[in-house]
Amino acid sequence: MTEAATILTEMATEDDHTAVAGTPTSDIVDRRRRDLRTVDRVLSVLGFPSLAETAREVLAVPLKRRQTDAVAIVADEYGVSGLLDRPGEAGVPSAFSVAVTDESTDIPELTQTLARVTRRLRDAAAEAVVDSRDADEESVVLVALFTVIGDLLGAFGRRASADDNDEWHTYLSRLVVLVSHGVLVVAGERESTDDQLLADLGRVAAEETAFDTNIRRTETAPVDRVRMLGALVVYDRREISVARGAELANASRDQFETALVAHDIDVRTGPETVEELHDGPPLSRSTDG
Amino acid sequence: MNGRFVLDNTVLSGFAAVGWLSSLGVWHPEYELTTPEQLWTDEFRPNHDHERPAWLTVQPVERQVDPERTGQLSDTDWRCLSLANRLGAVLVTRDAPLKRRANEEGVRTKWQGSLLIETFETCGITTTAYQESVGSYLANAHLSTGVEDEIRAAEK
Numbered sequence: 108m109t110e111a112a113t114i115l116t117e118m119a120t121e122d123d124h125t126a127v128a129g130t131p132t133s134d135i136v137d138r139r140r141r142d143l144r145t146v147d148r149v150l151s152v153l154g155f156p157s158l159a160e161t162a163r164e165v166l167a168v169p170l171k172r173r174q175t176d177a178v179a180i181v182a183d184e185y186g187v188s189g190l191l192d193r194p195g196e197a198g199v200p201s202a203f204s205v206a207v208t209d210e211s212t213d214i215p216e217l218t219q220t221l222a223r224v225t226r227r228l229r230d231a232a233a234e235a236v237v238d239s240r241d242a243d244e245e246s247v248v249l250v251a252l253f254t255v256i257g258d259l260l261g262a263f264g265r266r267a268s269a270d271d272n273d274e275w276h277t278y279l280s281r282l283v284v285l286v287s288h289g290v291l292v293v294a295g296e297r298e299s300t301d302d303q304l305l306a307d308l309g310r311v312a313a314e315e316t317a318f319d320t321n322i323r324r325t326e327t328a329p330v331d332r333v334r335m336l337g338a339l340v341v342y343d344r345r346e347i348s349v350a351r352g353a354e355l356a357n358a359s360r361d362q363f364e365t366a367l368v369a370h371d372i373d374v375r376t377g378p379e380t381v382e383e384l385h386d387g388p389p390l391s392r393s394t395d396g
Numbered sequence: 397m398n399g400r401f402v403l404d405n406t407v408l409s410g411f412a413a414v415g416w417l418s419s420l421g422v423w424h425p426e427y428e429l430t431t432p433e434q435l436w437t438d439e440f441r442p443n444h445d446h447e448r449p450a451w452l453t454v455q456p457v458e459r460q461v462d463p464e465r466t467g468q469l470s471d472t473d474w475r476c477l478s479l480a481n482r483l484g485a486v487l488v489t490r491d492a493p494l495k496r497r498a499n500e501e502g503v504r505t506k507w508q509g510s511l512l513i514e515t516f517e518t519c520g521i522t523t524t525a526y527q528e529s530v531g532s533y534l535a536n537a538h539l540s541t542g543v544e545d546e547i548r549a550a551e552k
Binding site: 236237345347354359385390 | 466492
């Protein structure tokens with residue numbers, strides 16, 4: 108087994124950390140640094156620079172040009188030629204070519220593995236929301252960030268082979284920018300409530316029709332879109348009250364409940380059965396009967 | 397007095413949205429109906445044009461949060477739970493996670509739908525008003541079909 112295959116096997120068999128009790132945001136980041144290091148080991152084997160190094164390059168570009176320049180920066184950092192002009196014929200570093208040619212590294216498998224890591228990050232952040240009230244805003248943004256990255260990664264296989272190069276390029280640019288933020292958050296170099304992170308994430312959240320995410324353009328400010336998305340995902344994946352979801356979304360109870368319905372998320376109201384409906388102390392007036 | 401009930405925002409807003417809030421007064425003074433002051437001031441009043449009815453008492457409540465799964469409930473959910481605990485009252489809600497959590501904490505609970513039926517049956521809501529608005533009420537309550545049918549079919 109090659110080193111790359113060994114690393115992938117290690118990642119695929121790692122314990123799921125979603126059931127960690129009392130994990131504030133900093134703990135999530137600490138725990139996920141191991142995943143980041145593992146990904147960097149994969150990249151190193153393939154002859155690529157580290158994610159954090161590349162992420163810093165991407166996010167150093169001014170906000171206005173970031174989305175358009177993101178892929179070119181990554182291509183340059185990773186020594187990939189022709190990515191923008193002829194994505195189907197893009198040249199890649201030799202070590203990467205060898206790995207693919209030897210079939211020791213399955214690109215879809217690698218993508219799925221990264222998506223799995225992202226889902227674990229999302230679930231850990233959602234769990235942190237339920238376990239503690241200490242870092243609500245940070246945790247709910249992390250939930251939103253890793254949800255969107257996961258959605259985009261999940262769509263990667265379908266989009267990467269699409270004939271529409273413009274769509275493919277747009278998709279990849281957004282993924283690169285968001286992953287760059289995520290990498291630096293996990294690396295401990297960026298706060299999850301960083302203004303630029305919220306701006307980039309909010310922009311992608313507003314473009315849901317172009318992607319396979321479940322985000323809807325119902326909120327205006329980027330931070331509101333991000334918090335609403337994070338709160339919806341937490342409500343969908345953990346048992347919290349509607350009022351708590353509204354609190355996380357910084358919205359009214361009615362607004363949050365309306366958003367739940369709009370996103371086809373079951374509202375946990377009760378009771379389920381007629382028997383349960385009457386399962387409580389009855390009221391009666393002394394004048395009754 | 398026959399008992400105390402703490403009403404959460406699902407009850408107050410659910411009844412107010414279809415014009416039935418005043419109907420709850422039918423239980424006063426035999427029952428004490430109360431809600432946390434923070435809920436009334438910060439959550440209900442900003443969204444509803446209602447002065448506080450005389451039958452409803454509001455009480456300031458210090459938030460007491462159980463150390464387990466503190467993020468499961470909102471700030472006012474915790475205050476409702478604390479108030480019901482302090483008064484030995486029954487907490488009325490239609491939120492399932494809040495009700496489950498209250499039961500875990502040893503607080504007695506009652507579904508909002510059950511309170512609605514009893515309020516109608518005890519003539520707090522006229523038959524005409526009930527028939528006119530029960531559809532709107534149910535449209536926003538997100539209940540199972542069986543429970544919806546039970547509420548729709550209530551009779552005096």
